[in-house]
Amino acid sequence: MxxxxxxxxxxxxxxxxxxxxxxxxxxxxxxxxxxxxxxxxxxxxxxxxxxxxxxxxxxxxxxxxxxxxxxxxxxxxxxxxxxxxxxxxxxxxxxxxxxxxxxxxxxxxxxxxxxxxxxxxxxxxxxxxxxxxxxxxxxxxxxxxxxxxxxxxxxxxxxxxxxxxxxAPETPGPQPMVETSRNFLMSDRSLHLEASLDKELYYHGEPININVHVTNNSTKTVKKIKVSVRQYADICLFSTAQYMCPVAMVEAEDQVSASSTLCKIYTLTPVLGPNREKRGLALDGKLKHEDTNLASSTMYALSQYSAFCWDVAVELPFVLMHPKPKExxxxxxxxxxxxxxxxx
CATH class of the missing domain: 2.60.40.840 (Immunoglobulin-like)
Incomplete structure (x- = not known):
């Protein structure tokens, strides 16, 4: 026993x-x-x-x-x-x-x-x-x-x-992909941003690859690209409020000149280690004083994650969970x- x-x-x-x-x-x-x-x-x-x-x-x-x-x-x-x-x-x-x-x-x-x-x-x-x-x-x-x-x-x-x-579910969801375009003043052509993940489900500690494709048809110059992973937690007490906390981020000095393109993969690994000082960050429940990890995503969006790109922005929701034990x-x-x- x-x-x-x-x-x-x-x-x-x-x-x-x-x-x-x-x-x-x-x-x-x-x-x-x-x-x-x-x-x-x-x-x-x-x-x-x-x-x-x-x-x-x-x-x-x-x-x-x-x-x-x-x-x-x-x-x-x-x-x-x-x-x-x-x-x-x-x-x-x-x-x-x-x-x-x-x-x-x-x-x-x-x-x-x-x-x-x-x-x-x-x-x-x-x-x-x-x-x-x-x-x-x-x-x-x-x-x-x-x-x-x-x-x-x-x-x-x-x-x-x-x-x-x-x-984690045995059958993951579709591959996340999103795109957006933005027009600028004094420019008759737009900047197009497309981002995608290689899959929808990630396990704790697994690196996340974000594929970013920028097509700059405008007369502006993109000076930097910032990619972050954010945790969203819905807390319902007297009313429902959503709390956001960044858990991983990379800021690259990748310039995209006018009438040019950029295609690059950025890798982020959201883990608890660098985020231990952040008050209010949602973690998996723990017993006594044992160590834990970032909160797993739930099927009812109690805690979800997204990869987020800046000023011209897109958001890619994904699932972060533990694999199901064999038993x-x-x-x-x-x-x-x-x-x-x-x-x-």
Whole structure:
């Protein structure tokens, strides 16, 4: 059982999970299923509940004063696992093995995360910021109490961060290409700019080749060409706002004289390393203090990227994601079942 993550508190309340990353497949999300091991003598007349919460923190924790909290709960669901109610889902293979190994006091739980919730995202704090970073996180909480509305004490609960993630689609989209023309005063002919990418989908750390073709039929001279990769993040709180942050840029002194052309490939690699000081940059959600990377693109445009060229400008949206692990290639959607506690 080396693939099981477990957390315990005073050896009285233990939660077992098979993984901490749950994949959004667009039509469904991997079920959050696990097992809670309880000590009936420790519980006495109390019950055991499991809660999953998705929340967006949009302000520092030290600003949570006077009853104001800069944290918005996007989704929350609670189930009772002890005393064991009738189960409405089929036990997973992992749950069956754990219950068989742990004995009679192991109880299963299962959650379905709505697929329209955002993936786990961390907004990069500034160099002097302290406390928990802003962003979207998912937390699993197991606690014992007489009712689920009772105030939860730290000594009677287990907290575990999990993540909702997406991986690159197996079939990428069409190759991005865009063009534009601009007319200038005192010139009866235009400047034409065409830009394209070699593909639509890139993996983290992969160089991006931008093919730029300039046809200058005007009487003006192009003095420089600037190409940048920008991250766009849509953040919806009281209203939807879009935030832009450049993550890679090259500025070349490539002149294009009147009645001449230029065709050149510029290469950029958007990575977190040179951007660690930028407050508010969207990053993939992380567990504890592990390192992470720039936020992956999502299928619902929570965070997207584009290669951008200047004054006479074109914009090329593309997708930046992690490849799908081999074990996730053929994950079927969960199937409903009808079991009761007696069948355990």
């Amino acid at each position: 080396s693939n099981v993550v477990y957390v315990y508190i005073y050896f009285q309340l233990t939660v077992y999970l098979g993984k901490r990353d749950f994949v959004d497949h667009l039509d469904h999300v991997d079920p959050v299923d696990g097992v809670v091991l309880v000590d009936p003598e420790y519980l006495k007349d109390r019950k055991v509940f499991v809660t999953i919460t998705c929340a967006f923190r949009y302000g520092r924790e030290d600003l949570d004063v006077l009853g104001l909290s800069f944290r918005k709960v996007l989704f929350s669901s609670t189930v009772q696992v002890f005393p064991c109610p009738p189960l409405s889902h089929q036990l997973s293979q992992l749950q069956e093995k754990l219950i068989k190994k742990l004995g009679l006091h192991a109880y299963p739980f299962n959650f379905t995360i709505p697929h329209n919730l955002p993936c786990s995202v961390t907004l990069q704090p500034g160099p002097e910021d302290t406390g928990k970073a802003c962003g979207v996180d998912y937390e699993l909480q197991v606690f014992c109490a007489k009712t689920e509305d009772e105030k939860i004490h730290q000594r009677n609960s287990v907290h575990l961060l999990i993540r909702k993630v997406q991986y 996730e290639m053929h994950t079927p959607p969960p199937q409903p079942g009808n079991l009761t506690c007696k069948s355990l």
